[in-house]
Structures are given as structure tokens and as C-alpha cells.
Amino acid sequence: MNTDHPTGHRWRRRLGSLVGSLAAASLLVTACGGAGATSGVATDSLESTGPAGDAAWQQLIEEAKAEGEVTIYSSNTTEQLTELASRFRNEYGIRVDVVRDVDANLHQKIGAELTTGNAVADIVVQATPAWSEQLGTTGELTAPLGPAVNESEYDAAALLRPSHDFVTNASVGTFAWNTDRLPEGLTGYEDLLDPALAGGRIGTVLPTSAAHIDLYENYLDRVGGADYMERLAAQKPRIYPGALPLAQALASGEIAAATFVQDQTKEAEAGAPVDSGFDDMVWGGPMYAGILTDAPHPAAAQLLANYLVTPAGQEAISYRAASVLPDIASAVITIDKVAPQDTAAMTPEALEALKTRFNQLFN
Template sequence: MRLRAHLRRVLTASIAALALSASVVACGGADDPAPTSGAAADFGPTGDAAWQDIVDKAEQEGSVTFYSAQNTAQNEEVARRFEEAYGITVNVVRDVEANLQSKLGAEWTTGNVVADVVSQTGVGWVRSGGEAGRFAVPVGPAFDTAEYHRDVNFIDDHSFATAAAIVAFGWNTDRLPDGLTTIDDLLDPELAGGKVGIQEPVSASQVDFYQYLESNYGPNFLERLAAQQPRVYPGILPIAQALTSGEVAAGFSGALTDEVADGAPVDFGVPEKLWGARFYTSVLTAAPHPNAAQLLANFLVTPAGQTAYTRKTASVLPDVEGAVATVDRVAQQDLSKLTPESVDAYRARWKSLFVS
């Protein structure tokens, strides 16, 4: 039975890879998922007999519910590739992490748990949930590969890093033909007077980003940036749109790979030591589909899962197609140390500099 199941998965994955390649060639377009490669079809080590038993039971369960704060496109690509590989439906619930945490809190309180796996960036929330016994230890063989580095990517042996959303620096190539080389270039006097786009720190993670800037580019970086009189936007996406339209010449951005592929007049750079918000994924102890949950968790840290989940972000494995960095390059504080009071105080300081 195990041999038949293994052969069925290999055949399904091969057919899926061929179908995906044909689809990409036929349709094209920068919004399409990254093309399938050899790495994308790599589902990691097969594991032992005990793991195969989990795989067989997962296929019998037939579905798994995934709560994720990751980008919609990445979540959908994970669901598609996982179902093609294992025949298991992934029900994705995508929302901002505050809403996901609130939803799970209600499920735990009522005992009516719907989620099987959750992925978000709240380190403090992960630790408190682990202390309460709400997360199971992942047992998949992909966690023990040398490439994954379980020793640095786990929190308390129950929750694991799967990606990191990063902030890069971008520019409009029509307005800045020579481009930028470092974040410090945003302080060029030629970019003063509303030519730089920045985001307002409305969350703890965004406050952490500005603290990263001060730690890496000088304690007076904030004051020097404010002297540029930048345009303030509510987030990274509006800045990317402003860069594309030429409303600003430069600014903080995500990876502008789709815009570049579409021929937009933009480009971007990624600092050697960059800031990012790590996504930590947890398997719920009360998961309605415990075996499918373990299988999905394992899939997320295989080359196939990483290709789906980390496009335009930082990956936890090396050489992942579509990823723009690896998480070992990402600098981020322990957000649990950013109390509501400290966040409010920092935001007040920031507003005193940037909001007239």
C-alpha cells in the first residue's frame, strides 16, 4: 500500500509539473506563478515507515485548513501544488494576523477548532500559544535536512520559520537612471522635497523596521530622512504604485519583480543585511485533520513548498526559485519586547518628525 501511494504521488507530481510548465508557456505574464523547475518538484525526503503512515492517513482525511497571513497569491500556489502532489484539498483562510489570532482565540475558547495549520509573524503570540499547549511538534522529515537548519528556525520546538516578508529599496528608472546602491542613497539631497516614499509605522513590526534603520544606518537616520520631506504612504504596496507611476523617484518597497517583468520603469535593491518579518507556522494540537496538518507543515519547508510560499520574499532554504533572499540575512528584533506603550511612544516620536 505504501509503495502504491508513493508511486501515485510521484506520478501525480510529474504530471502536475508538466501541466504547469505548459500553462506558464501558454499564458505567460508577470502575475503568473514562477515557472516550475526541478526544485519546484522536490517534495523532500520520503521519510520512514512511521512518516509514510502519516501520509497515508492524511490522504484519507482528504483536506486541511490553512490560516495564513502570507500574500494571497503565495497561499493559493501552496494550495494548488499541495493538492496536485497529494490529492488533499487545502482550504485557505487568508487574513491579517490580528484577525487570525482573534479567530483562533474564539475557536480555542469554544472548543470548535477549524484551523489545522496557522502561519503569521507574531513571535509573542507563538510563544504564549506554545506554553498553553496549543501547538504540536512537527514530525516531518524535511525539518531534519541540513538545508533547513532546524536549530535556528524553530521556536521552542513547536513552531517553525517558513519565510520572511522583506522591505527593499526601489526607484523609478526614468527619474533615476543610475539607480540606488544602498538605503543611505535615499538621503541624497537630490531626492529632497517629496521625491522619496516611506510608510507610516502603524504596527509593531513597522516600528521594528524603523528601529532597524536606526541601528544599521545611524542613530540620526530618522532625523536625516525627515529632513528629505518624504511622501508618507500607508504601506509598501502604495509606494510600489507611486514608484511605477513616477509620483516618487525612490522609496522603500517590496521586491518589484513583477513590475520589472511587466516592463514598468522601476528597479529595486536588497540590502545585504535586510529587515524582514519572519512567518512562523504552527500545527494545532486540536487540528481536525492532524495528519494532513503534519503533511502540509512538512511540505512548506521542502523546495516545492518554498517555491510556492516564498516568491518575492526570503526563503528558509537556499536557491529557491522566485525568492529574493534567505532568512539568515534578515534582521528583526523580538517583537514581543515591543509593548503597546513602547510602540505608541515610538509612533509619537515618528509623527513629530514626519507629520506637520
């Protein structure tokens, strides 16, 4: 591994307004306080910041500390990102500003920053592989240098792409039910097509990201049978803007069953009348990280990117998700248990086509 600073990466601090270009819809979280203080992420596994790296890497860590801050844009959950920021600051004394938003909005923000030269983001983590691949192909992403990416249990051969974006975790969604309204439970996605669940007793999510292309047009057909989307639409389910409001509706009893929520073990342990199950093949949306070539804090960006795939970072970012390392206590599964995606089909054009088809079927 070459840990020398690449001359082509334009490692420099940009001036100008950093916050002014952020849209009001963003959630800006400045990490503070102790690790685990807000998220409840499990910490009973052995934490590690990965391989120490060579002298050049240690020098980069010092440069990152001198920069003192780093900004991450991500569509991971607020819970994951807040924990990540807290842990990273506790470990290195570097403040992490988190801008949490859906993929489409993050893409617009990055596009505006690239166009105006008003760089804010240092690293972006999102679920649209075609977008980050294009960003890397045009030279807007720089290769991760850290030893955790290149010299550890992380499977760089499978998860680090030539476009310099790399998989950090995968959001995992599955079917679930309200145990008061549906005490017999569900055994799989085919059960959601029971006529007894028609007429608003089921909830599903509105497609908003490229990952939903795989969910609706690939995965559900494989585990629930051909034309699953059409048969689900015939059930007249309620539509929710995301997995979180869908899970909230499930817990409140507004709906009896849901197509796509996080594993409900945590909610059930807290007393909510919910449960969930997994098919043999689990749906997951891999999250792709990329270090911006014009990152205002290039050393801190490299350090945070490396931290994402260390055991300590995985405990945060893979909370209730699929991890890219084994033995992560907070994760639901490891990424090798996630059904493969057809990433070539997950394009912005395909997402718009899915939205149109979804509206025609479900409205």
C-alpha cells in the same frame, strides 16, 4: 524522531460552523487548477517533497488524504499562498483553504476560535514571534512531526523553537526607485535623505506588524545612520498601508523612491520603470508557522507544515522572499543573509508604541 501520534495533541475533528467565525476582511482562497497557473512562480529548480519518512509518516499522509482539506491562516502574500495551495493539492489531492490577512487580524481570529472552541484554522503562519511563542507556551501549538522539518537540510536547531513554532521563510523588503523620475537611482538608504527627495517624492509604509518594529527601530538605524526614522520623517514622505500599494505608487510615478518594497526585478522585466537595490545587510521579516493543537484536520495540518519546508513548498512560499533551504529558484536570498532581529523587543506593546511615535513624527 518520534512519529507516533502523540496522545496529548487531541487529534480529532471538531464540529460546528467553520466559516461563520471568519471576518469579512479575510480573503478565502480555495485552491484549484494546476501549479503555477496564477502566480508565475519560478519552477526551474529540482522540486522535491523532501524525505519520505518512516511507516508512521506514510500512515499520517493517508490520514491527511482522508481528511481531504486543511485551512491555513497567513500574512504571506496572496501570490505565495495561492501557489502553495495549488501545489499541495496537486501533490496530495487535499484542498487548502487560505485565509490571508495582516497579523493583528489573524491574532484576533485565532483568539476568538480558542475562546469559543469553534476551531477553523489548522495552521497559522505570521510574522510576530512573541505571539506565536506565547501560543506555544500555553499549549495551543503542537510540535511538527514531519521528516522535512526534522531530517533534512532545514536547520531545525536554529529555526524550530521550543514553543513549537518554526520559521518557513522571510519577507524581504528594500529600497527602490522609479527610473523615469530618478534615473540616477539609489545606492542605499542614506540616499533617501537627499533634500531633493523631500516633500512627498518618497513613500514609506505604515507600521502594522511587529516586524515593522525591527524595520524602523533597528534595521534602518544600522544601515542608514542613527535616528534614521526622525530624519526620514523630516523628508515628509507619503505614507502607504503596505508594501504592495507602495510598490504600485512607485511604478505609476506617484513617488520617485520607496523605502520598503519587494525586489523589483519582476516588475522591471515586465516593463515597469522601476529598479531596486540591497544593502549588504538585508532586511527581512521571518514568518513563524504553528500547527494548532485543536486543528480540525490534524493530519493534514502536519502534512502541510512539513510541505512548507520542502523544496517544492519553498518554491511557493519563498517566492520573492528569503528561503530556509538553499537553491530555491523563486527566492531572492536565503535566510542566513537576513539581518538578525531582536525578537524579544517585538511585542504587541512595542508595536503600539511604534504606531504612536510614527504618527507623531510623520503626521
